[in-house]
Amino acid sequence: xxxxxxxxxxxGLPALSRVAICGGTHGNELSGVYLLRELQKSRQExxxxxxxxxxxxxxxxxxxxxxRYTETDLNRCFTDATLSSPISDRTPYxxxxxxxxxxxxxxxxxxxxxxxxxxxxxxxANMGLCFISYSDCDWICLHICRHLQARASDxxxxxxxxxxxxxxxxxxxxxxxxxxxxxxxxxFNSGEQFKGDKMEVYTLVRNVDYxxxxxxxxxxxxxxxxxxxxxxxxxxHGDPLFLHFSGKTECYPWAEPLYPFFVNEGAYxxxxxxxxxxxxxxxxxxxxxxxxxxxx
Amino acid sequence: xxxxxxxxxxxGLPALSRVAICGGTHGNELSGVYLLRELQKSRQExxxxxxxxxxxxxxxxxxxxxxRYTETDLNRCFTDATLSSPISDRTPYxxxxxxxxxxxxxxxxxxxxxxxxxxxxxxxANMGLCFISYSDCDWICLHICRHLQARASDxxxxxxxxxxxxxxxxxxxxxxxxxxxxxxxxxFNSGEQFKGDKMEVYTLVRNVDYxxxxxxxxxxxxxxxxxxxxxxxxxxHGDPLFLHFSGKTECYPWAEPLYPFFVNEGAYxxxxxxxxxxxxxxxxxxxxxxxxxxxx
Numbered sequence: 001x002x003x004x005x006x007x008x009x010x011x012g013l014p015a016l017s018r019v020a021i022c023g024g025t026h027g028n029e030l031s032g033v034y035l036l037r038e039l040q041k042s043r044q045e046x047x048x049x050x051x052x053x054x055x056x057x058x059x060x061x062x063x064x065x066x067x068r069y070t071e072t073d074l075n076r077c078f079t080d081a082t083l084s085s086p087i088s089d090r091t092p093y094x095x096x097x098x099x100x101x102x103x104x105x106x107x108x109x110x111x112x113x114x115x116x117x118x119x120x121x122x123x124x125a126n127m128g129l130c131f132i133s134y135s136d137c138d139w140i141c142l143h144i145c146r147h148l149q150a151r152a153s154d155x156x157x158x159x160x161x162x163x164x165x166x167x168x169x170x171x172x173x174x175x176x177x178x179x180x181x182x183x184x185x186x187x188f189n190s191g192e193q194f195k196g197d198k199m200e201v202y203t204l205v206r207n208v209d210y211x212x213x214x215x216x217x218x219x220x221x222x223x224x225x226x227x228x229x230x231x232x233x234x235x236x237h238g239d240p241l242f243l244h245f246s247g248k249t250e251c252y253p254w255a256e257p258l259y260p261f262f263v264n265e266g267a268y269x270x271x272x273x274x275x276x277x278x279x280x281x282x283x284x285x286x287x288x289x290x291x292x293x294x295x296x
Numbered sequence: 297x298x299x300x301x302x303x304x305x306x307x308g309l310p311a312l313s314r315v316a317i318c319g320g321t322h323g324n325e326l327s328g329v330y331l332l333r334e335l336q337k338s339r340q341e342x343x344x345x346x347x348x349x350x351x352x353x354x355x356x357x358x359x360x361x362x363x364r365y366t367e368t369d370l371n372r373c374f375t376d377a378t379l380s381s382p383i384s385d386r387t388p389y390x391x392x393x394x395x396x397x398x399x400x401x402x403x404x405x406x407x408x409x410x411x412x413x414x415x416x417x418x419x420x421a422n423m424g425l426c427f428i429s430y431s432d433c434d435w436i437c438l439h440i441c442r443h444l445q446a447r448a449s450d451x452x453x454x455x456x457x458x459x460x461x462x463x464x465x466x467x468x469x470x471x472x473x474x475x476x477x478x479x480x481x482x483x484f485n486s487g488e489q490f491k492g493d494k495m496e497v498y499t500l501v502r503n504v505d506y507x508x509x510x511x512x513x514x515x516x517x518x519x520x521x522x523x524x525x526x527x528x529x530x531x532x533h534g535d536p537l538f539l540h541f542s543g544k545t546e547c548y549p550w551a552e553p554l555y556p557f558f559v560n561e562g563a564y565x566x567x568x569x570x571x572x573x574x575x576x577x578x579x580x581x582x583x584x585x586x587x588x589x590x591x592x
Contacts, residue, residue, distance in 0.1 A: 037514065038541045066565070067363075124458040162420045162458030164562035168518035168539040218333070222464035243464040245334050266460035269362070 012291030013140065015189045018114040020054040020105050021178060025075050025119050026267070027062025028163040031171045032120025035178065050189035051182065054114060058101060061093055066164050068267050069094055075119075083108060116140065118181055120174060124266040126160045126229040129173050136201050142285045143194050147184040152176055160229070163266055188290055196287040202232070202259055202278035209272040211242055211250060220245055223264045223274060231261045235277070242274070308587030309436065311485045312411040316350040316401050317474060319416045321371050322563070323358025324459040327467045328416025331474065346485035347478065350410060354397060357389055362460050364563050365390055371415075379404060412436065414477055416470060420562040422456045422525040425469050432497050438581045439490050443480040448472055456525070459562055484586055492583040498528070498555055498574035505568040507538055507546060516541055519560045519570060527557045531573070538570070 023036030039055050057063060059074045070093050077083075077098035083106075087096055106113045123130075129152055133141040152173065161170045188194070211221040224240035235241070235252045242250040258277040262268060319332030335351050353359060355370045366389050373379075373394035379402075383392055402409045419426075425448055429437040448469065457466045484490070507517040520536035531537070532553045538546040554573040558564060 034515070034518075034541060124461050160458070162456070162562050163460065164565065165420050165458075165560055166515070166518045167521075167524060167560070169521045169524070171518060171541075172521075219330070219462070222330075222462045222467060225464045225468075228463060228465070245330060245467075264461055264463070266458050269460065 010193050010287040010289045011139065013288050014115070015290050016051065016115040016140065016185045017189070018052045018054065018116075019182070019185055020056060020114045020117045022056045022058045022101075022117060022119045024060065024063040025058040026068045026073075026121060026163075027059050027064070027070075028066050028068050029120075029122035030066075030164065030166045031122050031161065031174045033057070033063050034166055035120060035171060035174055038175075039178070051185055053182075054105065056101065056104065058119070059094065059097060061097075068163070074098060078102070078108065080108070116185065118178065120178070122161045122163065122170070123262065124160045124162060125231050125262045125264060127231045127261060129177055130261075136203065136281070136283050139285055139288055140188075142199055142201075142283065143188075143288060144181050144184050146197055146199055146285070148177055148180050151180055188288075191290055193289040194287060197285055199283050199285055201281055201283050202261060203281055205258055205277045205279055207273045207276050208241070210269070210274040211244065219269070221250060224249060227260065227263060227275075229263070231263050232259050234258070235260055306489050306583040306585045307435065309584050310411070311586050312347065312436065312481045313485075314348045314350065314410040314412075315478070315481055316352060316410045316413045317416070318352045318354045318397075318413060320356065320359040321354040321415055322364045322369075322417060322459075323355050323360070323366075324362050324364050325416075325418035326362075326460065326462045327418050327457065327470045329353070329359050330462055331416060331467060331470055334471075335474070347481055349478075350401065352397065352400065354415070355390065355393060357393075364459070370394060374398070374404065376404070412481065414474065416474070418457045418459065418466070419558065420456045420458060421527050421558045421560055423527045423557060425473055426557075432499065432577065432579050435581055435584050436484075438495055438497075438579065439484075439584060440477050440480050442493060442495055442581070444473055444476050447476055484584075487586055489585040490583060493581055495579050495581055497577055497579050498557060499577055501554055501573045501575055503569045503572050504537070506565070506570040507540065515565070517544075517546060520545060523556065523559060523571075525559070527559050528555050530554070531556055 021036065021039060023032035023034075025032070027033070036055055036057055039053075059069065062069050062074070072092045072094045074094040074097060077094050078101075082095055083099060083102050085091075085095065087099065102108055105117060129148070131141070131145040131148065133145070135141075153176065161167050210219045212218060213220050221242035221244040224243045226240045227235075234257050236257045237252055237255055239252045240249050241252050244250060259280055260275045261278055262273065263275045265273070268274075317332065317335060319328035319330075321328070323329070332351055332353055355365065358365050358370070368388045368390045370390040370393060373390050374397075378391055379395055379398050381387075381391065383395065398404055401413060425444070427437070427441040427444065429441070431437075457463050506515045508514060509516050517538035517540040520539045522536045523531075530553050531548045533548055533551055535548045536545050537548050540546060555576055556571045557574055558569065559571045561569070564570070
């Protein structure tokens with residue numbers, strides 16, 4: 001069929017000459033913090049020749065305090081507006097730091113920017129080794145994700161991790177993910193052609209907040225035990241969603257079945273997100289290869 | 297034998313006229329925070345007649361910020377020295393608050409103090425429903441613990457909880473524990489006699505820190521995957537203790553087997569505790585009954 005024919009024509013994409021690995025964007029997500037420190041110790045020996053690797057501790061002040069952030073969430077500061085906002089004495093630390101990171105790794109969207117940023121996070125949700133991309137047609141990210149899916153050992157068996165805690169198993173799988181990502185980049189830069197494929201991706205439809213007291217805004221229910229730890233398990237109309245502290249069960253109210261993720265992420269209580277809901281889509285990814293050994 | 301004879305003589309102890317239930321002593325341990333709010337809504341109807349119940353949100357400022365504490369750990373402020381230290385403008389909030397709590401529930405050790413304090417906590421360690429008492433001859437606490445052991449459903453199946461997160465299952469078992477505690481106090485006050493018994497208790501021997509870099513004091517190893525989540529499982533010489541980020545396994549170095557607990561508690565990284573080690577002891581608890589219906 002048409003798909004098979006398309007797969008024979010590999011799309012040429014520029015080499016990934018400069019790759020950034022960032023840890024500690026959230027200072028209490030410790031796998032990335034400690035993995036980054038290990039990479040900074042060892043990368044001299046291990047960095048593949050075809051890639052210039054930049055390792056960055058994104059929010060050292062939050063890491064120092066073992067908190068998500070000190071004044072505002074750094075991972076919400078990379079909009080064009082925030083990156084270009086004027087700095088004063090009262091500018092939150094994270095906005096200043098976002099502009100520093102943009103100078104170091106960007107400017108975002110410019111020819112001077114690094115070609116790939118791998119930002120390491122943890123979650124208290126049971127999402128396994130999870131790859132988040134802001135586009136379903138970023139072929140580099142999708143090919144890397146497919147590479148990890150095919151090779152990462154038992155990644156989906158890994159449980160959630162509390163913030164402020166290191167679990168050796170989760171740090172191990174994150175280290176394997178980073179190694180496989182660099183392995184893919186190295187193969188790509190050296191001219192290997194990657195076949196086209198179809199992939200399943202989850203696309204955000206909406207976020208759902210906890211039930212709250214209208215007067216105090218305090219939470220009055222927890223994620224239902226039947227939903228807790230069941231990220232990516234399809235929810236149907238009438239399935240339990242919340243268990244109110246009063247004992248009442250609140251059910252999934254929508255007709256359309258959707259997939260839950262970020263179920264009970266600790267850092268999202270303040271953002272008003274108890275869980276997110278997604279469509280599962282199949283995306284066709286084209287075969288790709290490097291267009292040139294020099295930077296485009 | 298002698299024990300059986302002793303068991304026929306019930307020890308008379310004063311009634312527990314005033315009981316305090318405290319939540320939010322650590323502001324990000326959310327089961328106690330939300331359970332306390334529920335108790336404060338409903339206690340008018342449910343408080344047993346024979347007990348005057350006081351419910352206290354211990355550290356409201358830390359609860360507000362969803363942090364363990366704002367300036368210093370409140371749960372380390374109840375020493376006689378701290379409770380009697382002079383207050384100035386620069387005194388940490390938690391020391392001021394500890395003195396307020398001592399005025400409300402104490403003074404500690406005085407005849408005016410409440411008869412029992414039940415302080416609700418969570419841990420990221422896999423310790424199940426766990427009862428911590430600072431004495432192995434506090435017969436009231438040990439009898440309440442035995443009451444819970446005999447009646448609490450599947451308490452040891454409950455996993456750890458990240459700080460800053462509510463899990464409905466863990467909140468449910470904590471609610472059951474509080475209900476059983478009040479049930480026991482009510483029975484005790486109304487004259488029920490409780491049999492003597494032998495109980496297994498774990499007594500702290502020493503705390504063990506994470507391996508650290510001597511220069512930076514940074515952690516260089518995580519709890520070994522074979523020890524993670526295995527609280528109260530006996531450790532022998534040579535069992536894996538830590539997995540260094542370098543890949544090296546560090547083993548239990550002592551000849552005497554001991555029981556690990558508080559394995560990988562997130563709040564203890566800053567205290568230099570990776571795990572605690574305990575002896576298991578058998579303690580004989582005497583039969584008890586209330587000495588008098590009036591306060592002693």
